[in-house]
Amino acid sequence: MRVPWRTRGRSAKLLRLGCALLAGLLLAGFASPAVRVDAEAVGPRALEDQTRTAVVRDYLQAWKSMSQAFQENRIDALDTSYLGLAKEKLAEAVREQRELGIKTNYRDLSHHLKIVFYSPEGLSVQLVDTVEYEMQIVDHDQVLAQPQHVRARYVAVLTPTEVRWKVRVFQAQPE
Amino acid sequence: MKRRLTFVLLGAVLTSVIVAGGLYLSASDGDALQIPKAVEAGSSFSIPTRAAAKAVLYIVSPAQVLRRNVEPGESVVIAAGDLHNAGHYLALLSGPGTTEKAEFDVVPASQPESLNFLAKPSRLPVGRPGGISGVAYVFDVYRNLVRESTPVSFQLSDSAGGTQTRSVPTRNGVAWVKMDSAPRAGAAQFLVSAGNVSEKRVVQQVPGEPCNLRMSAQRSGQRMILETAPVRDCNGNPVSDGTIVSFTQTYDGRSEATVDVPLKRDVARTELPARDGSVISVATGVVLGNEIRVGGQR
Numbered sequence: 001m002r003v004p005w006r007t008r009g010r011s012a013k014l015l016r017l018g019c020a021l022l023a024g025l026l027l028a029g030f031a032s033p034a035v036r037v038d039a040e041a042v043g044p045r046a047l048e049d050q051t052r053t054a055v056v057r058d059y060l061q062a063w064k065s066m067s068q069a070f071q072e073n074r075i076d077a078l079d080t081s082y083l084g085l086a087k088e089k090l091a092e093a094v095r096e097q098r099e100l101g102i103k104t105n106y107r108d109l110s111h112h113l114k115i116v117f118y119s120p121e122g123l124s125v126q127l128v129d130t131v132e133y134e135m136q137i138v139d140h141d142q143v144l145a146q147p148q149h150v151r152a153r154y155v156a157v158l159t160p161t162e163v164r165w166k167v168r169v170f171q172a173q174p175e
Numbered sequence: 176m177k178r179r180l181t182f183v184l185l186g187a188v189l190t191s192v193i194v195a196g197g198l199y200l201s202a203s204d205g206d207a208l209q210i211p212k213a214v215e216a217g218s219s220f221s222i223p224t225r226a227a228a229k230a231v232l233y234i235v236s237p238a239q240v241l242r243r244n245v246e247p248g249e250s251v252v253i254a255a256g257d258l259h260n261a262g263h264y265l266a267l268l269s270g271p272g273t274t275e276k277a278e279f280d281v282v283p284a285s286q287p288e289s290l291n292f293l294a295k296p297s298r299l300p301v302g303r304p305g306g307i308s309g310v311a312y313v314f315d316v317y318r319n320l321v322r323e324s325t326p327v328s329f330q331l332s333d334s335a336g337g338t339q340t341r342s343v344p345t346r347n348g349v350a351w352v353k354m355d356s357a358p359r360a361g362a363a364q365f366l367v368s369a370g371n372v373s374e375k376r377v378v379q380q381v382p383g384e385p386c387n388l389r390m391s392a393q394r395s396g397q398r399m400i401l402e403t404a405p406v407r408d409c410n411g412n413p414v415s416d417g418t419i420v421s422f423t424q425t426y427d428g429r430s431e432a433t434v435d436v437p438l439k440r441d442v443a444r445t446e447l448p449a450r451d452g453s454v455i456s457v458a459t460g461v462v463l464g465n466e467i468r469v470g471g472q473r
Contacts, residue, residue: 097240120308121295152263172263
């Protein structure tokens with residue numbers, strides 16, 4: 001059976017669009033980590049959906065900021081997402097690796113976030129993140145080995161600022 | 176048909192890239208360094224190596240970065256205090272023909288050394304059940320969040336000598352309480368302690384809203400001199416100076432005059448025209464006081 005040319009053209013267009021969408025999704029999958037969030041047992045303050053969304057968004061952004069800071073040895077990259085103790089400690093680590101001529105590439109692959117505490121006055125949120133990421137050490141522009149796959153459990157405390165939640169405590173602990 | 180084939184091939188290539196990438200990521204490249212799975216922050220330990228030539232040991236995490244040159248067959252000694260930030264570390268020994276690696280955790284010391292204490296609010300009315308909250312984060316000597324459950328004591332002492340005490344264990348390094356504000360106004364000391372460390376905050380407990388309101392009137396020629404009795408909250412605390420009291424005069428149901436007067440030394444005073452038949456009422460906040468009819472008291 002012959003398919004009219006116009007119909008074939010439409011099918012091809014649809015197929016192309018489908019492939020473009022699939023490719024886009026695949027690329028997006030590479031660029032963004034997989035994220036799962038559990039927030040059922042948060043307390044003592046009730047956590048509204050909007051707050052939870054903002055906390056998760058800003059925490060994931062904090063990973064991006066950290067990654068950029070360590071990749072480019074730029075302490076100022078931490079400004080948007082960190083403050084207090086977390087910023088001091090991360091900045092110290094960036095300073096150390098800059099002095100040693102090292103750069104580190106961190107790429108977060110997945111996060112399993114559990115929001116475990118929302119303080120009564122609403123000024124701090126604590127979450128536990130089981131994160132999988134790749135890290136690769138570059139010493140004086142020489143890449144050392146292949147990217148190392150790491151799984152770790154991070155505890156983070158975030159506090160609200162004028163426009164976003166910022167990470168105040170950021171610390172890995174044994175699983 | 177050709178186009179379909181192209182897309183199928185494209186899909187196959189993409190799938191291969193993903194699978195190959197996954198295999199590449201999961202591949203291991205090197206032997207394991209002999210490092211304890213967990214070391215306490217700031218403690219000393221050594222890492223034996225099997226490097227046959229000069230190599231470099233990297234100990235890396237977002238918490239801290241170390242780099243040590245390694246002589247063949249030597250152990251690397253990490254001195255006390257060198258690795259002090261808690262975190263999950265990757266140790267990588269890299270040399271000619273040698274790649275050894277290990278992952279390990281630096282864990283906080285269990286002894287609290289400092290507290291981050293947030294007491295809210297800093298000022299509140301008396302007699303509020305659960306009105307004061309205290310949140311304490313516990314840190315070790317290197318300012319790592321202490322992971323082990325630690326008992327934290329919260330103590331709220333009011334100016335009248337009343338004390339509320341609670342002991343709460345930390346969970347993931349944080350402990351919190353809610354306390355009641357005292358019935359008597361004044362500064363309360365909010366103390367939190369864990370181990371040998373403590374932090375103090377002051378919470379100002381102020382009188383609540385007026386509980387009742389009563390005024391008296393005295394005629395002085397063509398004027399009525401009005402004065403409230405001392406205004407107190409429901410716990411008997413004098414209401415704060417500056418609280419506004421409103422005196423309103425009506426005649427035949429129509430408002431003739433309203434005067435807002437701030438409390439001064441617990442009482443409010445004012446004068447209004449002594450128009451016979453008019454009614455003067457007094458109010459503050461949501462509390463209505465008594466009414467006085469000029470020419471006959473109520």
